Amino acid sequence: MDLDRTVEAMGAAGAAYKQFVMEMNAIRTRLEPLLRISHPNLLELARRGSLSLAPFLFRTLGSVVSKLPREIVDAVTIWSHIAGQPIDQAPSAMAFVPALIHCVGAFVPADGMRAIPQALAENARRAGVEIHCGKPIHKIADLECDAVISNYNGIGTYDELVDTPDRIRKKLRAMPLQSPGLCAYLKAKSSGGPYLRFRVNRGLQLRVTTKDTVRMIMPFDRNTSEQEQSAELQRMLGDPWWRDGLSDVKLLHSRTVRGWGREMHLYRDSMNLAMTRQMMLRGRLPHRSPWIKGLYLAGASTHPGQWVSFCAISGILAAEMLHADHAAGSI
Template identity: 25%
Template sequence: MKPNNVVIVGGGASGLAAGIHLARQGVRVKLFEARDTLGGCCSTSNVDGYTFNNGAMFVAVPRLLDHAFARLGLDRSALLPLRRIATPQASVLPDGTKITLGDRHRVRVDGERGDSRTATLQAEIERCVSKWNPLLKIFIDDLLTQPMSIARVISKAWRHLPKLRGNFADELKRSFSDPQARAALAAVTLYTGLPADRTPVFLIVGLISLLEDGLHLPEGGMGSVSRVLETTFRQLGGEVHTSTPVARIRIEGGRARGLTLENGEDIAADAVISTASGMSTFSRLIEPANVPRAMQRRVQRAPLSHRTLSIQLGLTNSLQPAAHSVNHIPLMDEQQRLLAPQPGRIEWFNYTVPTQPMPELAPSGGSIVEMFTAVDEHLPLDAWSEETKAATADAAIAALARYQPLAIATKRITSPKDYAEGMHLFGGAVYGLSPAARPDQQFPHVTPVDGLYLAGQTTYPGFGVATSVFSGVFAAEALIGQ
């Protein structure tokens, strides 16, 4: 039976998507968000005239976003115009060789024998794209538009299953002859916090999507995605309560009956969708006596993603780097060095300049730089004092300053502790679950607690705006029995 009243915990992209889907079915929906704005990790903040990302930095796999919006009854192209990033990534190798990845398969090697190496790399990329593009299409147009099912993967992609053995590094070694080219291509997935030899091979579809479909920024910045979703949710009658933290999900008689807010108010509901991580939902939002043992075990065994320190700089000068994102990296087999703290002088780092493709995100003549630097994963969250943050950030900024002029007008530094307390990310882990998490380590949309459903990254294989939206759709569909 379709519920009449549903409450949603969390106002990120997944919570808003769930709310839209339910509201279109005539369900009364109330959404509660602890922060004073919606959007979660798909939002932006204006700091002294600079538009900083609060998480997501670009839209990858735009066709999947089109599918997600269509499931919500929205025309993505009309409501959310995207600007293609002409040159997504460039990598600088130890000997100064630079390898640039453009969209539509365009690549360039600047270094010794650059022209001949470019021709070889281009040919190898064409073969790699030809090999993996059929599987990419299956993922985008079918598998990722439905809740993950091993049986469905086998039935739809059985011809491609032999490709999925091994890891990303293995595939790059098979497909590319130039060690420096392999390093540049491996850098595409370093955002996961894993080196290529620990990255599941299926994540190569992200590289193929970059080469085929490119990366994009929504007009107005990443916050435009959530603004479109918020506007739609409100137009459909959804109630939004910001600055309203949830203390508990109320479980009575083995069923979710609503929420208790931190101010003590009880909110009754027929069902609850929690977009907090599965770990937070079952370790913090539900009384321990009401947590099923299977979920206790899943929380205890959850493989978390990495932590990081975010550094965002607003500059008064204009930077024109070789690409939207620039890596200074060692060869592929040594890239763990970029993912671990570098005592003393930092040699390996990445930085992104969103104002390269979208200068209007900064005041006229200015730029924005975003960096994520590796941290000691064993450092307790409480150890992240303001002094520790500043010292860690200063070392990374000094590394960048060796290559780019930095006239810093403002900065925002976000530590793992800030991610945990300000963004409510469990343990300060930037993605929740590790990208290497197995399907059985993800949390189910339909939980063992009647009336309780989950959405968000810990319920869905992958990262990004489209997958966040789909996770909300899946939870809403499960709730109303579609």
């Protein structure tokens, strides 16, 4: 995204925004190597000459943006609000989002996101793997093996599929979970206007418009009943504000919190762990299980491994771990 154009559109707040983006990008660049480590710590920071950044990592998003103009705070923290998370609980690293948008950018395959699973599937078939989609399971066979890659969500693997020590299971079950919220997919003719529009009315409501498609998103409590979720979804769609600049609107599909969990096989209907400051410092679930020898996780904490983007990468990293362990003779 063009940083100078964004700065110009912000008027008097533009200079402060540009300085903030550049400062966050400098910190992000120094911390980038830690993305490849499951549980980064102060020692890893020191090895890379970045120990001076430790205080930043212990801060919250709210404290990082506290001295910025109000309009910049609202823009930078929108993603925290979409997750239904107070900015004083969100981690400081969420301040990297503007730096990623302006300094790295977003990349999509020429043939769309579908090209990623297609490429992975084709590579698997060339290696002799048979892939059967939508097939009912008639029989389960037990086979002895040296290693297992779980395509189920990470927490669910430990909580539901394998014998996990009680203290570990209790710890994993206590992790704070983020709701996927309510979502509606629509087709409409747009007269133009911004890609992103939002307002606060009985909670945050967000409209994302791309060409002739529209998505409506609203954070919502995952512990409510499906009836309550459906009722709130209908209220969101019945509110006229989001139809501004749209015509020939047609609802294609909608999802409640429970619908997300059911259709996407999410752990306890959750869309990721709630990314708090404490959770970021604790680190993610390792791809190689520290508790069960020979177990590797292809999924994310709450998502199965067939999800595109971070879960596809998670599966690749799990496979790399397995290959490395096999080559070293440890399995």
